[in-house]
Amino acid sequence: MYDILIVGGGPAGMTAALYGSRANKSVCIIEKGAFGGQITSSPRVENWPGTVQMSGSDFGNQMAEQILAAGVDVEIETVIDIRNEGAYKVVVTEDGGYHKGRAVIVATGVKHRRLCLPGEEQLIGNGVYFCAVCDGAYYKDKSVAIIGGGNSALQEAVLLSEICSKVFVIQNLPEFTGEMKLREAVMGKPNVSVKFGTVVERYITEGNKLCGLQLVESAYGVKSEISCDGVFLAVGLKPENEVFAELAELNDYGYFASGEDCLTRTPGFFVAGDCRSKNVRQLTTAVADGAVAALAACSYIDGF
Ligand SMILES: Cc1cc2nc3c(=O)[nH]c(=O)nc-3n(C[C@H](O)[C@H](O)[C@H](O)COP(=O)(O)OP(=O)(O)OC[C@H]3O[C@@H](n4cnc5c(N)ncnc54)[C@H](O)[C@@H]3O)c2cc1C
Structure with missing residues (x-):
């Protein structure tokens, strides 16, 4: 005992x-x-x-x-x-x-929570992260995407918008679920681009380096791609x-x-x-x- x-x-x-x-x-x-x-x-x-x-x-x-x-x-x-x-x-x-x-x-x-997409496990800690406070500084003047639309995602978007040159926020729902003040803060940032009703379909890599995301619009199935150096998952x-x-x-x-x-x-x-x-x-x-x-x-x- x-x-x-x-x-x-x-x-x-x-x-x-x-x-x-x-x-x-x-x-x-x-x-x-x-x-x-x-x-x-x-x-x-x-x-x-x-x-x-x-x-x-x-x-x-x-x-x-x-x-x-x-x-x-x-x-x-x-x-x-x-x-x-x-x-x-x-x-x-x-x-x-x-x-x-x-x-x-x-x-x-x-x-x-993860997106459970192919290649994700290998990218975690090497292009895909969960914590902007911890890892956001590595993307100074670079382009990043945040996946999610709740308070965590919005807080990360505000923080990263002050560090990164470009921030995409990819939210599967038609609107954010986070607090109104945070929504306003995110929408007021000139370097933030929000894609509502959109999900990530695939991580795009060159060699073993993340370089973008393939997205699909949920309503019409329209596919698109964005270039980004890092991805922050805030899906819970x-x-x-x-x-x-x-x-x-x-x-x-x-x-x-x-x-x-x-x-x-x-x-x-x-x-x-x-x-x-x-x-x-x-x-x-x-x-x-x-x-x-x-x-x-x-x-x-x-x-x-
Ligand atoms: C990618 C990443 C980067 C981060 N960077 C930072 C940073 O730079 N600075 C910072 O302050 N924080 C950072 N964090 C957050 C920090 O790691 C966590 O806050 C911290 O690890 C929490 O510690 P914990 O012991 O409570 O839980 P955990 O670290 O989650 O440890 C829990 C352990 O319990 C084990 N376990 C779970 N269930 C069972 C079971 N049934 N039986 C036996 N074992 C079990 C798990 O395997 C795990 O090892 C980061 C987190 C992540 C994911």
């Missing part, structure tokens, strides 16, 4: 592991893929305080090295269920195994928290409805990082949650 089991080896989960282990708790972290989480898709991280620049995979690797050195056990498994047995929890994995822990921290992050985020819904309340969007304290309605069950309800999903906020959740788990175990 571990003191703390952590589900998800992204920045939030690994920070929780570090804090738990430094508080002399036995800690095991269970990750279904590669340690590091979403950030491993980013070629450059430039907003991690104290480091001018590093790749997302270096960031993930360094965190993984740090938790291994701190004595954290790691398992590569997919968690499919967590059972509450009162004094301890049972974390069930896809291969039929299980682990027991006095406290559990879920830090399963989010998945950015997808938490995968349903399997844990018995232990913690989910909000309308599927995020854990927990606050900055990372607590849930189940004693000994904590949530951290992008998987919980919050306004800003970044490395800094994820690692902050990891620390808060781990210290809350330690207090729970120690009976404070």
Whole structure:
């Protein structure tokens, strides 16, 4: 039996592991893929305080090295269920195994929705991105397209219009769904061109470099092409928290409805990082949650 089991080896989960282990708790972290989480898709991280620049995979690797050195056990498994047995929890994995822990921290992050077009996986982090705040600066004075029409897409359009020479916004619906103020801000930008009722049909590449998009107008099926150097997908985020819904309340969007304290309605069950309800999903906020959740788990175990 571990003191703390952590589900998800992204920045939030690994920070929780570090804090738990430094508080002399036995800690095991269970990750279904590669340690590091979403950030491993980013070629450059430039907003991690104290480091001018590093790749997302270096960031993930360094965190993984740090938790291994701190004595954290790691398992590569997919968690499919967590059972509450009162004094301890049972974390069930896809291969039929299980682990027991006095406290559990879920830090399963989010998945950015994708267009699921051919070649997309290879382009992610290399022409196709999810975060203008993080990656927009690489497209200074270049042409980019934003896919989506909600608040995130509009915020990204405003930001990118101040960096890039040309910004296309491709929205499948006949109008934006984001806030009116943001719509007005986007429509007032001289270098932004909006295509409503239009979907992306294909990424156009030269070699392995993105150079444009093939579009199709939904109503009449008219096809067209645009040239662009980068694409930012803002078609929604997808938490995968349903399997844990018995232990913690989910909000309308599927995020854990927990606050900055990372607590849930189940004693000994904590949530951290992008998987919980919050306004800003970044490395800094994820690692902050990891620390808060781990210290809350330690207090729970120690009976404070
Ligand atoms: C391309 C890209 C670039 C970005 N660039 C920046 C940037 O420059 N600066 C910045 O601050 N932020 C950036 N972000 C955002 C940042 O990466 C996230 O905010 C941060 O990774 C959230 O950390 P997390 O640990 O909460 O979740 P995640 O990073 O999503 O990690 C969750 C982990 O849980 C694992 N997991 C999920 N379900 C299970 C399960 N059932 N069983 C076991 N394991 C599971 C996943 O495999 C994953 O490894 C970027 C995001 C992307 C996608």
